[in-house]
Every structure is written in structure tokens, then in C-alpha cells.
Amino acid sequence: MLQIRHVTKSFPGVRALDDVSVEFAPGEVHAIVGENGAGKSTLIKIICGVYTPDDGEVLLNGARITLHTYKDALDRKINLVSQEIQIIPKSTVAENIMLDKLDRYLTHGRIDWKRINQDAARYATMVDLAVPVRQIVATLSAAQKQLIMIARALSSDARILVMDEPTSALTRHETENLLALLRRLKAEGVTVLFVSHKLEEVLAVADKVSVLRDGCLIGTRPIAGLTKAQIVQMMIGRDARTLDLGRLKVDAGHVALEARSICQAGRFHDVSFVLQRGEILGFYGLVGSGRTELAQILIGEARKDSGEVLINDKPTHIHSMADSLFKYRMGYVSENRKEKGLILSASIKTNVAITIWNRLRDRLGSIQLAAETTAARKLMHALEIRATGPSQVVGSLSGGNQQKVSIAKWLAAQCDILIIDEPTIGVDIGAKEYIHQLIWNLASREGKSIILISSDMPEIINVARRILVFKDFKIVGEVRNNGEEGAPVRGYEEVSQEIGQYLA
Ligand SMILES: Nc1ncnc2c1ncn2[C@@H]1O[C@H](COP(=O)(O)OP(=O)(O)OP(=O)(O)O)[C@@H](O)[C@H]1O
Numbered sequence: 001m002l003q004i005r006h007v008t009k010s011f012p013g014v015r016a017l018d019d020v021s022v023e024f025a026p027g028e029v030h031a032i033v034g035e036n037g038a039g040k041s042t043l044i045k046i047i048c049g050v051y052t053p054d055d056g057e058v059l060l061n062g063a064r065i066t067l068h069t070y071k072d073a074l075d076r077k078i079n080l081v082s083q084e085i086q087i088i089p090k091s092t093v094a095e096n097i098m099l100d101k102l103d104r105y106l107t108h109g110r111i112d113w114k115r116i117n118q119d120a121a122r123y124a125t126m127v128d129l130a131v132p133v134r135q136i137v138a139t140l141s142a143a144q145k146q147l148i149m150i151a152r153a154l155s156s157d158a159r160i161l162v163m164d165e166p167t168s169a170l171t172r173h174e175t176e177n178l179l180a181l182l183r184r185l186k187a188e189g190v191t192v193l194f195v196s197h198k199l200e201e202v203l204a205v206a207d208k209v210s211v212l213r214d215g216c217l218i219g220t221r222p223i224a225g226l227t228k229a230q231i232v233q234m235m236i237g238r239d240a241r242t243l244d245l246g247r248l249k250v251d252a253g254h255v256a257l258e259a260r261s262i263c264q265a266g267r268f269h270d271v272s273f274v275l276q277r278g279e280i281l282g283f284y285g286l287v288g289s290g291r292t293e294l295a296q297i298l299i300g301e302a303r304k305d306s307g308e309v310l311i312n313d314k315p316t317h318i319h320s321m322a323d324s325l326f327k328y329r330m331g332y333v334s335e336n337r338k339e340k341g342l343i344l345s346a347s348i349k350t351n352v353a354i355t356i357w358n359r360l361r362d363r364l365g366s367i368q369l370a371a372e373t374t375a376a377r378k379l380m381h382a383l384e385i386r387a388t389g390p391s392q393v394v395g396s397l398s399g400g401n402q403q404k405v406s407i408a409k410w411l412a413a414q415c416d417i418l419i420i421d422e423p424t425i426g427v428d429i430g431a432k433e434y435i436h437q438l439i440w441n442l443a444s445r446e447g448k449s450i451i452l453i454s455s456d457m458p459e460i461i462n463v464a465r466r467i468l469v470f471k472d473f474k475i476v477g478e479v480r481n482n483g484e485e486g487a488p489v490r491g492y493e494e495v496s497q498e499i500g501q502y503l504a
């Protein structure tokens with residue numbers, strides 16, 4: 001039994017946890033939910049020895065424990081899968097999985113690599129990671145790295161397994177597999193702490209849920225009989241609204257971007273589509289269906305073998321992200337904000353200003369700091385970024401707030417065409433609504449042309465005006481959605497069924 005009693009933790013300018021008491025029983029999956037910045041990761045880091053509490057105590061099986069480092073937690077069989085991807089890129093899959101106990105494979109000064117690889121393969125299979133264990137991890141996808149981190153936690157036979165948003169980079173299949181694994185661990189008496197913004201997962205796997213808001217524990221409840229709406233109510237202190245974005249007036253005579261017969265060996269064959277000015281075009285499909293890969297070609301980060309990309313009816317020559325941004329005013333908000341897109345050691349304002357340095361530069365070539373701060377402040381307000389101010393270092397923000405900074409950065413760049421890839425993974429429900437509204441406003445008020453890539457069906461149906469359905473690197477269907485002026489109103493069910501037909 002793990003008990004947290006009256007724990008308080010402050011950082012400069014913020015009380016991240018305020019007198020929090022909660023208990024975790026063996027064989028229980030206990031979800032921890034709350035908005036971005038509510039204190040979830042801080043609580044978890046205290047349980048895992050990464051932070052020490054200012055006040056209060058942690059008890060394990062009735063005895064008070066003091067953890068100074070993560071190693072102390074490991075010794076007590078408390079294991080963390082953190083929100084950030086922590087992996088050694090130049091090492092193999094096996095080394096990364098067995099990282100915490102490589103020393104056990106040392107006999108007479110020699111490391112038994114064969115046994116390491118064998119054992120690692122077992123854990124890789126448990127999490128359904130289909131990569132040879134001798135492969136170097138640097139080039140693997142975010143999902144594969146996430147699975148490696150989970151396999152690593154399993155390899156140390158944790159009695160208390162703590163997972164901070166483990167599914168944010170996973171596909172539906174991988175997620176289902178993970179949830180099944182958690183149920184097995186639970187049956188073995190393991191205590192699982194599970195932080196997630198995906199309440200469907202929480203309802204599917206957890207026995208109990210604890211809700212944090214602004215560092216305070218709002219309550220702990222059994223999941224049985226609880227609805228999603230009730231959890232949201234506890235999280236945000238009001239009922240959730242469903243946003244009706246209305247209709248989008250598109251400048252139908254103007255094509256902002258046209259892709260003509262894009263080919264890339266082994267992947268795309270003759271892919272064409274058109275994005276109109278002021279339109280929000282959805283790219284829907286499962287993770288791995290080619291949506292991000294096509295975006296990479298558009299912005300010059302991946303090579304095409306043939307085909308053309310036209311912007312404002314003119315042929316383009318885009319060989320890099322910089323070309324895309326500065327020559328053609330086309331930006332890309334990366335799906336994978338955990339790994340790239342932000343300088344964690346720099347402030348919010350520096351991160352936001354990176355793409356606008358060209359605009360902010362004064363005649364002498366130095367950056368106008370005041371302008372930088374003003375731009376950052378405006379965006380922080382618009383996106384409700386919770387921070388002490390524009391000077392706060394991005395690395396010290398909560399995960400979801402880091403995500404918002406990464407979106408702010410691209411908004412600041414004032415592109416005409418924006419490709420936004422999975423914008424709401426890891427952000428809370430309130431912020432999700434906000435980001436949807438913001439994308440809508442960019443198109444409807446500022447006439448920006450937007451490609452929205454998402455695997456979240458409600459999101460794409462709510463926000464996109466037209467939806468291209470991707471499967472196996474092909475566009476298999478086009479769905480005219482609500483939002484188009486003059487078009488008949490279509491219900492959610494009708495649109496989602498049509499999308500489903502193309503995917504079948
Ligand atoms: N090392 C740190 N230095 C300064 N402030 C911090 C630090 N770690 C967390 N905070 C602040 O403490 C608060 C709680 O952050 P925490 O990371 O626990 O939130 P969270 O609930 O995990 O949010 P998210 O859903 O976005 O991951 C935030 O205001 C955050 O900025």
C-alpha cells in the first residue's frame with residue numbers, strides 16, 4: 001500500500017501541489033487526471049523520488065519513506081514511465097530496455113550480451129514492439145520509443161508502476177495492447193498509477209480516479225458508475241460545452257496549394273489534392289497511413305520522386321522547412337512535440353520568437369526584445385498557457401503547456417498556409433476546445449488555409465470543412481463535411497459512417 005499524506009510542493013511562483021493526500025492499493029489501476037498544469041506529473045515525480053516534497057510524507061506499507069533520487073524508488077520497486085521520452089538514441093533497443101539492470105548481466109568483468117538480448121526480446125514482445133532488439137533506437141518512431149520505455153519499466157519487475165501519459169504517442173492498436181497488459185499486471189497485484197487526458201482509456205482500465213485541479217485534490221472516486229461528464233466536471237469545475245463552430249466561408253475561386261501527382265518510391269503513387277484559400281482541409285486516417293509523410297514532402301523535409309506542388313498557382317521549389325517558411329509562408333506544426341520543435345532550456349518568448357526573428361529584427365539587425373515579449377504575451381493569453389511569465393523556461397512547464405508553446409510558435413510565424421499535425425494530443429479538454437476555436441478563427445477571420453492532420457474522428461469532423469481519408473499512403477476518399485456554406489447540414493453519425501466506409 002502506497003500512501004501520500006498532506007504533500008505540498010512549490011516551484012518559484014507556483015504551488016504545484018497543495019496538501020494532497022491519496023492512497024494506492026495493490027492490484028489497483030488508479031488514474032490521475034486534471035487539466036494541464038494541475039500537478040499530475042509533480043505528484044508522480046514525488047512518488048518516484050525525482051522531487052522531494054516541501055511538506056507531507058510518503059508511506060510504503062505503513063512505513064514512511066524518503067526518496068532522494070529515482071534510484072531510491074527503483075530499489076523499492078517503484079518504476080516510472082515518464083511523460084518525456086527518455087531514451088539513449090545511440091544504443092540498441094535491448095540496451096534501452098535493460099538499462100536499469102545492465103549490471104546484473106556482468107560476470108567476471110564481461111557483459112553477457114546474448115542473455116541481455118534474449119531477455120529484452122521477451123519484454124519487447126510483451127509490449128508488442130516489432131523491432132529487432134539489436135537495432136539502434138535513434139531512427140525509431142515516437143510510438144516505438146514509448147513502447148521501449150514501457151518495456152524498460154516491465155523489465156524491473158515493478159510492484160508500483162507509474163505511467164505519465166503512456167499512450168499519447170501510441171496507435172489505437174498499441175493502446176489496446178497496453179491496456180490489456182495493465183489488466184494482467186493488476187491481476188498480479190501490481191499497483192498501477194495512470195495519468196491520461198484520454199478519459200475513454202481511464203474509464204476502460206482504471207478502478208479509481210483521483211482528480212487534481214490547481215494543485216489540489218478534488219477527490220478520489222471509484223470508476224464504477226462514474227461517467228465521463230462527471231470526471232470532466234470535477235476537472236474543470238463546470239460542465240463541458242460542445243463547441244459549434246458554425247460555417248466557414250471559403251474563397252472558392254482561389255487555390256492556395258495544389259499537389260499534383262506526387263510520387264515517392266514505395267510510398268506515394270500519383271497523389272493529388274487541392275487546398276482552397278481560407279479552407280480547413282482534414283487529413284484523416286490511422287497513424288501510419290501516410291498523412292504526416294505527405295506533409296513532410298510538402299514542406300520539403302522529405303523528397304518526392306516526381307510530381308509538383310503549386311502555391312498560389314505557381315510551381316514551387318521547396319527543399320527545406322526554411323524554404324517552406326520564408327519563401328512560401330507555409331508552416332508545419334509538428335505532431336511530435338515531445339521530441340522536436342522546442343528548445344527546452346530557453347524561455348517561452350525565445351521559443352515563440354524563433355520563427356519570427358525575421359520580422360522582429362530591427363534595422364540594426366538585433367532582436368527587439370520588447371516586441372518579442374509582447375508577441376509571446378499575446379499568444380500566451382490566447383492559448384491560456386499556464387506559466388509565471390514569458391521568461392519561464394519551457395522545460396519547467398507542464399507537458400500540455402509545452403505543447404501549447406509549440407503551437408504558439410507557429411501561430412507567431414504568421415504563415416498563409418499552416419499544416420497542423422495532431423494538435424491536441426496531450427492537451428486537456430478545455431485547451432482542446434480552445435485550439436479548435438483558434439484553428440477555426442485562423443481560417444475564418446484571417447483567411448489562412450489550413451491542413452489539419454488528426455486521428456481523432458470527433459476533432460476532424462468538428463473542425464474540418466472537407467476531409468481526405470488516407471489509407472496505405474493513398475487518398476481513398478473525400479468527404480464533404482459540415483461547415484461549407486450553403487451545403488445541407490449533415491449529422492456527426494452520417495459523416496463518420498461515410499469516413500468509415502472508405503476505411504473499410
Ligand atoms: N521544475 C519545475 N520548475 C518550475 N515549475 C514547475 C516545474 N515542474 C512543474 N512546474 C509547474 O508546476 C505546475 C504543475 O505542473 P505539472 O507538470 O505537475 O502539471 P501536469 O498536471 O502534469 O500537467 P500536463 O497535463 O500539462 O502534463 C505547473 O504550473 C508547472 O509549470
Ligand SMILES: [Mg+2]
Pocket residue numbers: 040041042083164398399400
Ligand atoms: Mg504532466
